[in-house]
Amino acid sequence: MQLTGLLSFAALALPLASASSKGNSSEPKPDKDGKYWIKTDHLKLGFVPFGAAVSDVRLNDKYGIERDVVAGFDNATYYSIDRQKPNFGNVPGRYANRIKNATFEIDGKWYNTSANDNDGLDTLHGGKDGWGLRNWTVSSYSDESITFSILDTDGENGFPGDVQSYVTYTVDGWDWHIKIIALSLTKKTPIMLTSHTYWNLDGFANNETSTALNHTLYMPYSGQRVGVDNILIPTGEILPNAKGSINDFWSEPKQIGANWEDEDLLGNCGFNCTGYDNCWTVNRDQLSPYDWRTTEPVASLSSAWSGIKLDVYSDQDAFQMYSCGFQNGSMALKTSQGIDGDEDFPRVIPQYGCVVLEPQDYIDGINHPEWRREKKQIFGPGDDPYVFQAKYSFSVVGDEKEECAKDEL
Ligand SMILES: *[C@@H]1O[C@H](CO)[C@@H](O)[C@H](O)[C@H]1NC(C)=O
Ligand SMILES: *[C@@H]1O[C@H](CO)[C@@H](O)[C@H](O)[C@H]1NC(C)=O
Ligand SMILES: *[C@@H]1O[C@H](CO)[C@@H](O)[C@H](O)[C@H]1NC(C)=O
Ligand SMILES: *[C@@H]1O[C@H](CO)[C@@H](O)[C@H](O)[C@H]1NC(C)=O
Ligand SMILES: *[C@@H]1O[C@H](CO)[C@@H](O)[C@H](O)[C@H]1NC(C)=O
Numbered sequence: 412m413q414l415t416g417l418l419s420f421a422a423l424a425l426p427l428a429s430a431s432s433k434g435n436s437s438e439p440k441p442d443k444d445g446k447y448w449i450k451t452d453h454l455k456l457g458f459v460p461f462g463a464a465v466s467d468v469r470l471n472d473k474y475g476i477e478r479d480v481v482a483g484f485d486n487a488t489y490y491s492i493d494r495q496k497p498n499f500g501n502v503p504g505r506y507a508n509r510i511k512n513a514t515f516e517i518d519g520k521w522y523n524t525s526a527n528d529n530d531g532l533d534t535l536h537g538g539k540d541g542w543g544l545r546n547w548t549v550s551s552y553s554d555e556s557i558t559f560s561i562l563d564t565d566g567e568n569g570f571p572g573d574v575q576s577y578v579t580y581t582v583d584g585w586d587w588h589i590k591i592i593a594l595s596l597t598k599k600t601p602i603m604l605t606s607h608t609y610w611n612l613d614g615f616a617n618n619e620t621s622t623a624l625n626h627t628l629y630m631p632y633s634g635q636r637v638g639v640d641n642i643l644i645p646t647g648e649i650l651p652n653a654k655g656s657i658n659d660f661w662s663e664p665k666q667i668g669a670n671w672e673d674e675d676l677l678g679n680c681g682f683n684c685t686g687y688d689n690c691w692t693v694n695r696d697q698l699s700p701y702d703w704r705t706t707e708p709v710a711s712l713s714s715a716w717s718g719i720k721l722d723v724y725s726d727q728d729a730f731q732m733y734s735c736g737f738q739n740g741s742m743a744l745k746t747s748q749g750i751d752g753d754e755d756f757p758r759v760i761p762q763y764g765c766v767v768l769e770p771q772d773y774i775d776g777i778n779h780p781e782w783r784r785e786k787k788q789i790f791g792p793g794d795d796p797y798v799f800q801a802k803y804s805f806s807v808v809g810d811e812k813e814e815c816a817k818d819e820l
């Protein structure tokens with residue numbers, strides 16, 4: 412059984428490792444800050460081994476000014492030093508989001524996982540030593556692509572069996588591609604992964620507002636969401652997002668802050684929390700056959716101030732969005748971000764200053780067998796591997812240079 416698993420994994424890993432043939436992949440070398448960069452003419456992305464995290468996403472805004480649109484730290488070393496562990500840009504694992512009561516059952520056997528959330532009531536992002544908080548290995552690196560790998564062994568954080576995982580990030584023109592593969596080598600285990608990136612499409616340099624509440628979000632396939640209790644544990648209910656309600660981002664694009672005055676928004680993201688930290692389902696089979704790479708994005712986020720727009724294409728069946736309600740100004744911006752010398756805009760991430768977007772599967776599906784997510788979330792030796800794919804496609808709306816070029820034609 413184990414051999415079959417390894418063989419099928421080797422077959423899968425090969426095309427991964429040679430995903431980008433250009434550039435020099437002989438010796439992975441970070442810059443002086445410990446960051447690994449991949450680039451195109453339009454995008455410059457930085458990565459660190461801690462959590463296999465994206466540290467920087469840089470592109471020009473509509474004025475031609477370079478913006479760094481993700482939260483992160485200035486250097487790789489600080490990711491391990493920082494005490495808040497905000498999961499900036501990382502791959503949480505082996506099971507993203509929450510596990511109710513830090514326990515689950517597979518084939519009649521109960522397992523207890525590291526209870527690192529809500530004062531020990533549940534597991535968050537794989538537990539206290541989850542994948543997002545470990546240094547991954549750089550297993551291949553070129554000018555346009557980087558692959559990180561991790562081996563998570565039997566019993567770590569309470570999960571059964573060895574799991575080997577690879578994440579490959581590739582850039583191409585205006586697109587950032589993410590592919591995550593994980594193979595369960597020895598026992599049946601839950602696996603659910605994502606990319607946990609905090610976005611501010613103004614590079615935290617908007618001189619009219621420091622929040623991201625004016626960013627516009629559209630999730631055309633997300634008419635429903637996973638119901639949660641007041642500590643954000645799924646109740647099992649799949650709830651409707653009626654047209655015009657606070658959680659409706661499907662009927663038309665809407666600013667994140669559009670319903671901020673609505674009293675329903677208090678408690679929508681847990682006890683005494685105003686805003687969003689919710690898992691929307693992605694339902695599109697019934698509309699037409701789709702190709703996740705080319706059919707409409709599952710989510711689009713844009714900011715009129717910078718003109719930067721992000722279209723998220725993904726093969727995942729759910730989508731978490733968090734409006735950064737727990738940020739409180741205690742995280743410093745990177746030197747590449749913010750506004751210098753303006754006391755109205757201190758160089759920190761304010762509450763609601765970012766938007767976290769996480770394509771993933773139905774959260775805590777392992778404790779809701781009635782949702783029938785087992786093929787997507789439980790993997791054993793010899794099974795097909797867990798696969799996550801996404802394409803983050805950028806564009807700049809109202810680019811003055813582009814408009815000029817058009818006028819000249
Ligand atoms: C790749 O990098 C190594 C070490 O940095 C260097 O010796 C080698 O010449 C490079 N090869 C190419 C094709 O650039
Ligand atoms: C590393 O990054 C942290 C946080 O971004 C910063 O406070 C610190 O000064 C940096 N250290 C060095 C040596 O650059
Ligand atoms: C899991 O935790 C529960 C509650 O603390 C305990 O009763 C049970 O024995 C534990 N199971 C295992 C397999 O450790
Ligand atoms: C990750 O690697 C960095 C740099 O080598 C090191 O300082 C840090 O202690 C490591 N962190 C963990 C959690 O292993
Ligand atoms: C705000 O930023 C924009 C874009 O960089 C710039 O054009 C404008 O002059 C700035 N306004 C102020 C008041 O600094």
Ligand SMILES: *[C@@H]1O[C@H](CO)[C@@H](O)[C@H](O)[C@H]1NC(C)=O
Binds near residue numbers: 666
């Ligand atoms: C934010 O959006 C609202 C509604 O569209 C608009 O009235 C307001 O001027 C915008 N604020 C900023 C600072 O861009």
Ligand SMILES: *[C@@H]1O[C@H](CO)[C@@H](O)[C@H](O)[C@H]1NC(C)=O
Binds near residue numbers: 683
């Ligand atoms: C709810 O949050 C507000 C600040 O957002 C705080 O002032 C208040 O004390 C909190 N209430 C409770 C019951 O925790």
Ligand SMILES: *[C@@H]1O[C@H](CO)[C@@H](O)[C@H](O)[C@H]1NC(C)=O
Binds near residue numbers: 495
């Ligand atoms: C901000 O949040 C962090 C992390 O939860 C906490 O450690 C810190 O005490 C908070 N600071 C303030 C001023 O509330």
Ligand SMILES: CC(=O)N[C@H]1CO[C@H](CO)[C@@H](O)[C@@H]1O
Binds near residue numbers: 511512
């Ligand atoms: C047995 C046990 O601890 N049950 C708890 C599981 O988690 C919910 C919250 O989501 C609690 O209400 C239960 O008490």
